[in-house]
Amino acid sequence: MRQHGGGGDGDGSGVLPPERLRGLTPEAFYALLTQLNPDRDRAGEVYETIRRKLVRLFEWRGCGSPEDLADETINRVARRLAEGVELRSSDPYGYFCGVAHLVYKEVMRRASREHRALAEGGGWPSPSFDDDSESSDRRLDCLRRCLDQLAPEQRDLVLRYHQGKTEQGENNIRHRQKLADEAGIPMNALRIRVHRLRRKLESCVHACLSH
Amino acid sequence: MRQNPTDDELLRSYLLGALPEEEADRLEQRLLAEDELFELSEAVEADLLAACARGELAPAERERVQQRLASSPRGRERLALAHALNTLAGSPGRAAAPVVLFPRAATPVRPAFRWAALAAALLAAAGLSWFALERPHGGEAPPWVAQERPAPASPRAPEPPRGAPVPAETKPEPVKAVFQLALMSLRGEETAQKLRVRTGADIVELQVAVEGMEDFKSFHLTLRNRKAETVWEGEGLEPVKLDGVRALVVDLPADRLPSGTYEIQARGLAPGGDPEDLSPLEIEVEREGTR
Numbered sequence: 446m447r448q449h450g451g452g453g454d455g456d457g458s459g460v461l462p463p464e465r466l467r468g469l470t471p472e473a474f475y476a477l478l479t480q481l482n483p484d485r486d487r488a489g490e491v492y493e494t495i496r497r498k499l500v501r502l503f504e505w506r507g508c509g510s511p512e513d514l515a516d517e518t519i520n521r522v523a524r525r526l527a528e529g530v531e532l533r534s535s536d537p538y539g540y541f542c543g544v545a546h547l548v549y550k551e552v553m554r555r556a557s558r559e560h561r562a563l564a565e566g567g568g569w570p571s572p573s574f575d576d577d578s579e580s581s582d583r584r585l586d587c588l589r590r591c592l593d594q595l596a597p598e599q600r601d602l603v604l605r606y607h608q609g610k611t612e613q614g615e616n617n618i619r620h621r622q623k624l625a626d627e628a629g630i631p632m633n634a635l636r637i638r639v640h641r642l643r644r645k646l647e648s649c650v651h652a653c654l655s656h
Numbered sequence: 657m658r659q660n661p662t663d664d665e666l667l668r669s670y671l672l673g674a675l676p677e678e679e680a681d682r683l684e685q686r687l688l689a690e691d692e693l694f695e696l697s698e699a700v701e702a703d704l705l706a707a708c709a710r711g712e713l714a715p716a717e718r719e720r721v722q723q724r725l726a727s728s729p730r731g732r733e734r735l736a737l738a739h740a741l742n743t744l745a746g747s748p749g750r751a752a753a754p755v756v757l758f759p760r761a762a763t764p765v766r767p768a769f770r771w772a773a774l775a776a777a778l779l780a781a782a783g784l785s786w787f788a789l790e791r792p793h794g795g796e797a798p799p800w801v802a803q804e805r806p807a808p809a810s811p812r813a814p815e816p817p818r819g820a821p822v823p824a825e826t827k828p829e830p831v832k833a834v835f836q837l838a839l840m841s842l843r844g845e846e847t848a849q850k851l852r853v854r855t856g857a858d859i860v861e862l863q864v865a866v867e868g869m870e871d872f873k874s875f876h877l878t879l880r881n882r883k884a885e886t887v888w889e890g891e892g893l894e895p896v897k898l899d900g901v902r903a904l905v906v907d908l909p910a911d912r913l914p915s916g917t918y919e920i921q922a923r924g925l926a927p928g929g930d931p932e933d934l935s936p937l938e939i940e941v942e943r944e945g946t947r
């Protein structure tokens with residue numbers, strides 16, 4: 446199981462790196478795992494799932510540091526559990542969600558202040574991401590390589606799905622519906638199928654660009 | 657209007673930030689609990705990014721996608737990947753639309769809107785006459801953190817009709833400079849809040865939001881100057897609701913705050929619990945006419 450917030454064992458117990466501790470004790474972390482599932486391995490899986498989902502929820506809310514916020518949420522929940530709060534077994538996620546909303550509200554306030562500070566400084570900073578032609582070409586090269594690693598029918602599906610308007614003038618929705626019909630699956634199943642392939646590509650391209 | 661949007665429609669609205677807050681909260685609970693719905697949400701997100709990269713979204717939607725879904729480094733990577741996939745997939749009928757992946761924000765982000773809304777609501781609720789209004793973005797005046805108003809916060813009396821006898825001159829009301837701040841329980845790099853106190857202000861009122869700290873029934877605030885001298889200290893401060901926002905309100909004689917840097921140290925007190933230190937807040941007071 447990947448440790449909370451990524452590698453390192455800075456707390457001396459082999460569990461949490463110091464930058465993620467934020468007042469969280471190993472006992473509190475274990476209390477969290479125990480409530481998630483009595484089986485430690487299963488608890489680890491549930492923990493990973495919750496963390497990954499929280500990261501995405503913060504991303505979908507437009508937060509710039511979703512991983513930090515997910516860790517902050519989990520730490521707060523863990524502290525509460527260590528104080529005796531119990532998760533409802535019928536809805537263990539509700540509590541995480543409630544705490545995540547509080548964290549999000551705090552971020553909104555901080556962002557509001559940072560916005561003012563930025564505005565006082567003459568406006569927003571230039572975008573940190575610069576997809577210039579060189580990096581764009583590199584990404585395309587990596588993507589080609591990664592597509593080559595897929596099975597031919599998978600590669601064909603992903604590319605056709607992203608084709609946009611076809612030569613016959615079909616719009617995207619129609620075109621995708623046709624693909625779903627060809628595959629004999631509902632539209633949302635097609636979306637998920639393509640998304641899983643895209644996730645593979647995303648990891649592959651990420652690794653390729655890191656080299 | 658359809659009463660029961662399908663999940664993919666609901667998710668699209670959510671991802672574009674178009675769902676009312678309560679519905680978004682409910683959906684997020686489902687997203688945490690339902691793996692299939694979560695995966696569909698990721699797929700819908702990817703479709704939105706691909707449509708954005710192809711230039712198929714309306715300008716407002718495109719801006720929302722860029723601000724919400726592509727605001728994190730991974731989000732930006734996903735958008736770039738969508739663009740690359742579109743390029744490789746090709747579209748014989750049309751060239752891939754040029755995409756400005758991360759333009760400078762043309763409008764303030766949502767939090768700023770909310771804060772401005774709070775200021776506006778305060779203004780409306782109290783019927784105050786404000787001498788200066790915050791300009792959150794651009795404009796010829798600097799974006800002020802503060803709004804100044806005369807105290808007390810009572811509606812302005814109507815002007816007497818012309819020709820009516822003029823009442824005897826009354827003592828002028830003290831002028832308050834009101835500043836809105838927020839305490840955080842999160843750590844993070846904070847920029848000192850600049851508080852510009854206009855000439856003639858008699859009282860500096862600090863409205864310190866303590867949202868998300870409902871566990872704390874009261875607070876202890878200490879204001880220290882750069883030399884760590886205590887300028888002001890308040891114990892047992894209980895939050896009040898300012899237009900629905902839980903906040904501490906502190907009035908200080910303006911002459912106690914000459915230009916300079918200060919730190920507000922805060923502790924939250926929960927019933928039966930030990931005081932908990934909160935992130936200190938740094939402020940920089942700038943008195944007009946003293947620079």
